[in-house]
Amino acid sequence: MKKYIGSVIALALVAGSLFAAVGMASTHVATKVVTVTMTDYHFKLSPGPYKHGVKITFKVINKGNAIHNFDIQGKAHSKLITAGKTTTFTYTFKKAGKYTFLCDVPRHAELGMGGVMKVT
Numbered sequence: 316m317k318k319y320i321g322s323v324i325a326l327a328l329v330a331g332s333l334f335a336a337v338g339m340a341s342t343h344v345a346t347k348v349v350t351v352t353m354t355d356y357h358f359k360l361s362p363g364p365y366k367h368g369v370k371i372t373f374k375v376i377n378k379g380n381a382i383h384n385f386d387i388q389g390k391a392h393s394k395l396i397t398a399g400k401t402t403t404f405t406y407t408f409k410k411a412g413k414y415t416f417l418c419d420v421p422r423h424a425e426l427g428m429g430g431v432m433k434v435t
């Protein structure tokens with residue numbers, strides 16, 4: 316009886332760690348968070364690689380004083396947010412390529428709020 320209980324516990328431990336491993340792996344593949352920090356007048360994105368076919372959550376933080384947004388041209392964009400605010404949106408790039416982004420507030424792109432994301 317004691318031996319039987321021991322086997323059940325061992326089996327439960329193995330099963331538990333298997334589930335944990337699968338859970339971590341699927342989370343890693345299925346989604347990614349990209350942090351976009353906005354200042355006056357610059358974007359800083361957390362390091363890639365940015366992969367197509369993966370749902371990306373963009374966490375957009377305004378650390379500047381002016382109002383800003385993050386607009387991936389023709390694809391998706393955050394709402395405009397005031398100083399100190401954070402907003403998120405999700406987007407899945409359908410194919411690899413170079414995607415231009417900028418801030419939609421007039422003159423902000425000219426002042427430096429723009430760039431290109433390389434998606435692999």
Ligand SMILES: [Cu+2]
Pocket residue numbers: 381382383384418419420423428
């Ligand atoms: Cu801006």
